[in-house]
Amino acid sequence: MEWGTLDVLSGGRTILGPGMGNPEEGVQREFEALGLPFKRRGYVLDEVLEVVRALWTEGKVTFHGDYYDLNDVAFHSGTEMAPLSPLQKPPPIWVVSNPRLVDDSSDERMVRIMRRACRRIVRYGDGWMTCCRAQHPEELTEQIGYLEEAAKELDRSFGEYTVAYQVTMNIADSEAEAKSAFGDYISKYYPELSRAMDLSNWGPVGTPEQIAEWLREFARRGVNHFICRFGDLDQFTQVERFAKQVLPLFEHEIAR
Secondary structure (H helix, E strand, C coil): CHHHHHHHHCCCCCCECCCCCCCCHHHHHHHHHHCCCHHHHHHHHHHHHHHHHHHHHHCEEEEECCCCEEEEEECCCCCCCCCCCCCCCCCCEEEECCCCCCCCCCCHHHHHHHHHHHHHHHHHCCEEEEECCCCCHHHHHHHHHHHHHHHHHCCCCHHHCEEEEEEEEEECCCHHHHHHHHHHHHHHHCCCHHHHCCHHHCCCEECHHHHHHHHHHHHHHCCCEEEEEECCCCHHHHHHHHHHHHHHHHHHHHHC
16 A cells, blocks of 8 residues: 555656565564564565555455465455555566575576576566676576576566666776775675675676676666666765766667
8 A cells, every 4th residue: 555655646657676585684583573484485475466466456355375364455445535556557566586696506496596586577577676796697698588488488478577677886987996985885785785795796886988888788688777876875976977977878879
């Protein structure tokens, strides 16, 4: 209902990016507080997505799963002036998946995790959102392959899905300067997670030309929507540099 309200207030411009949660202690405590099994959080997310999509499209849902049990739950009980539903039916759902966030193994177990994640994305979502593997564009290509397999399995057209990448960047006069500011920001924003993974995987750092080349490479690999944020305590300067120094480097691509 909260997201439906936000969708109405924004004129139908919301995009939901749900994920099952990373392995930080804080996330595990949240699952414990809700009485939900952290190690089964992928299955919990499956049920959440099925329930939410039904509520957003039909306005009501009856669902009996392993973690949620709902009988004829609806947005409209009859006492409200109107159903408290979103403007979009439903708002786009870009399911988050980045299984190698803190585990960069390439064994059979990881492949199974990725394939299951791709089936979830295709079954319940309208797109895939990922992040935090900036030094490994080949992994993007790999998971898009699994997404295409899942779409074929489920008789869906992969061309209808969005591939989105949340990229955290830092623009500076030199790579060394950008790395220093970036590390300071990430260590404060993600104090636990920043110690568990290589900071270089959060996103590109360096000159405007280096940032632009990174964006081009991931676009070539299949990303069609970038969610840009800036790894710097001085956010306003970063936004200004991106607008004035990075975006103009794409004038020829935009013209085509």
